[in-house]
Amino acid sequence: MTQSPDCPFCRIVAGQVLATIVYKDDLVTAFRDINPQAPTHILLVPNHHVAGMNEFAEGDANALTAILLAAREIARKEGIADSGYRLVANQGRDAGQSVFHLHFHLLGGRRMKWPPG
Numbered sequence: 108m109t110q111s112p113d114c115p116f117c118r119i120v121a122g123q124v125l126a127t128i129v130y131k132d133d134l135v136t137a138f139r140d141i142n143p144q145a146p147t148h149i150l151l152v153p154n155h156h157v158a159g160m161n162e163f164a165e166g167d168a169n170a171l172t173a174i175l176l177a178a179r180e181i182a183r184k185e186g187i188a189d190s191g192y193r194l195v196a197n198q199g200r201d202a203g204q205s206v207f208h209l210h211f212h213l214l215g216g217r218r219m220k221w222p223p224g
């Protein structure tokens with residue numbers, strides 16, 4: 108599994124940094140955001156290091172599909188499948204990306220605005 112030594116999310120995947128993991132399989136890990144912006148705020152990451160939306164390749168397709176399936180299942184378990192949720196990835200400076208390991212935010216449990224700020 109490709110890891111990046113100084114990447115905080117690689118360290119969570121490897122179990123070297125504690126996180127509240129809600130789902131894990133061979134391809135994807137999901138854990139609660141340390142600074143939640145909604146009653147449900149979970150991050151889903153590929154287990155291997157990919158810096159962001161600009162970097163993933165065709166070989167990452169299975170991991171990306173696994174993330175979507177896991178997000179849907181987690182939303183159901185969190186009780187927000189019917190009320191609604193948002194799945195979003197921030198890429199780069201203008202979107203406010205702060206961790207450079209691809210991650211999808213799963214947010215729900217409150218009414219959200221559109222467009223995001």
Ligand code: AMP
Nearest residue numbers: 115126139140141142197203204205206
């Ligand atoms: P982004 O701004 O899209 O790069 O989002 C990074 C997210 O990672 C933020 O919502 C942070 O609160 C969250 N975060 C950073 N470090 C950790 C950590 N160790 N455990 C859980 N969430 C984290």
Ligand code: ZN
Nearest residue numbers: 114117156208
């Ligand atoms: Zn990483």
